[in-house]
Amino acid sequence: MTFEIPIENNPGKIVEVTIGATADQGGTRSRVVTVGGNTALPFHFFEGRHPHRPVVAMEVFDKTPAKYPDSLREYYQDVLDKPGEMARRCVADFGAEMVSVRLEGTHPEKGNRSAEEAVEVVKDVLAAVEVPLIITGHSHFEKNNEVMKKVCEATAGENCLINYVETNNYKTIAAACLAYHHTLVAQTPIDVNLAKQLNILLGDMNFPHDRLVMDPLTGALGYGLEYSYSIMERIRNDGLAGDRMLAFPMLITPGAECAKVKEARAVEKDYPQWGDEKRRGAYWEIATAMSLLIAGADLLIMDHPRAVEAVRKQIAEIYHSNEEGGHGALRT
């Protein structure tokens, strides 16, 4: 029987979004990062274009998260409270393509650090590494708005990825991104329609499409991953089918989500069937990241160096097979 590859030509295309700015572009980064541009499902090279690989960022903090797991301390213990040095290690030793600066310590209940202190942390990291930055805030609207406004202003022209705005609190931060030329993450809680609605609201503010990334919220493996997985698959399918309000690159956060779960901490002595806890911490992040890459993730914020290494290696291998001019499936 003659076999023909069943090609699906999608009318839609995921928006290409560039983060970071070089000296020519008004920033100080040595390189920029571009995600999106796909015209087919993830890794379906046989039926569409995939001009940019998914990008792996790693995360540093203004304040060490409570219950930071030992499986990560092993790699960062001496630099956990030195975000600049930690960022340098992530990039130079662990292969981070971007760095996320998490400003959780400015939350009124988690340290209440000032906006000025946050700006210092971000500047420290900007000076330490040459890759584009993600600035990650928190859910306390009032304080987060104040901090993000200051950080946007202090990093004007760098085209950072400002992470995040939500439906009930987007105007202030989106306006700051417009004023100081940054890119923005629109976060919604695991729901296609809410995601679309927030993108439309941002569109109403004339927020440019090519500066928008969606975060449909990551559930860690075993903690709601299946919801994130299916919502992301639906968003990507709809985006490719031509729904322009869903055709944005997607951000996921396997690092922060997996660092919170019991499986990242519990030791083998107490849970013999769960196996070696050092490897398990990385495994949990890998499984979360790889499955959500299949569902459509374009940008990943990760924590565990071994997980980053394995995921980047697989992404490179998958794309390499494409770049060599086709893979087995096309040689019918």
Add this chain to the structure above:
Amino acid sequence: MALSGLDIFKLLPKTNCGDCGVPTCMAFAMKIAQKKAELSSCPHASEEAKAALGAASEPPVRLVKIGAGNGPEVGGETVLFRHEKTFFHPTGIGLEIRTSQGEDKILDDVRELEGYRAERVGEVLKADLFFISHDSAEKAAFLRAVSLAKANSTKGLVIDCPDEEALKEGLELLRNDRPAIYLRRPLTERDIEMAKTSGASLVITASSPQDLADQTEKARQSGLTNLILNCQGNGLGGAIQNNAILRRSALKKSFKPFGFPLFIRIADADGFESLAASAALLCKYASIIILPRFDKALLYTLFTLRQNIYTDPQKPIQVDPRIYAIGDPTPDSPVFVTTNFSLTYFIVSGEIENSGTSAHLVVCDTEGQSVLTAWAGGKFVPEKIAKFIKDIKLEEKVKTRKIVIPGFVAQISGELEEKLPGWEVIVGCQEAADIPSFVKSVNLV
């Protein structure tokens, strides 16, 4: 491809005789389409109608069972994306055993995997298969490995043996065990004969979809139906794309040669890479995944992913309704109450843990619905919550008389207090993420 009621109507006699028990042929056709009636109820159906309906009712991806007892049933899928309906038959996960590894190592691996069991949200997680690969020169080593696996395990066996004599003797040892034969090279008449006489399934290996289609067609035409497809691509990218192409052809184009379960053997690498490849392919249609090494942490991770991906999106995973100890609670620690939707449970228990407080978490039976849905559906309402609290004898188990309810059901607090005399009902926060600040701001002791 399923036929519509109208398609079926066209195949019927259109006499409205009523002999099938349904007044009109149209109504009968509709019932067949909804799978509420079968064509065999119509005594006047033509051979043509029977053939057409028979072909249409053939599953688009065949369900294949490997092993007699605890072996898995794989394949049988009907959708490309789990949100379209659900994935039905969880990926069979197995371990590769190589005959060159020696008897001691083989026996260790067989016993380790056979004994591996873990539990997660009420489900037992365990492996399904052994893949016995004959990579030594000794026929005896292969037969010994087969005997060891058979004697020490209840799992399904897939055997890979280039030595035909040894394979025949191995199949003889597994006469009633429904093994699968893995073919390293293109299918021959002798393979077909062997599969027929032994009752074994065949794993057909090919280097491209066209090659695979040719081989599978040959097997199908000789009457074999228990086939498994192993289309070797160029690395992980090739495997993902091949699986997508094969499964799409079967489901969307009714391309029969690809209507079978898909086989993946993970190359030997460090655990991190093996897991990354396994995780991606588990999502993209692998019906069987063979792992190169026994690694408990990897198995537990992959089993959890399998549980997540193969959960029916319309039937949420539930946790057991009971009292859960979060942290190290004393009888004076506060009581939180929530629903038994697994995600709700995980998030609430996680955030209580993050808050640094120890507490008793009372998980009510809401049939797996989340707080607002359960409240709207009458499953998370004062009388039911109060009854559950009495049934589990909470009053005897704790000294505290303060109970925290989710902020989204603040409106039930008064009525719940009436139904629970002696208890103070405290309205908690709406979002679980706010539990850490909630416990700081409210006196719960």
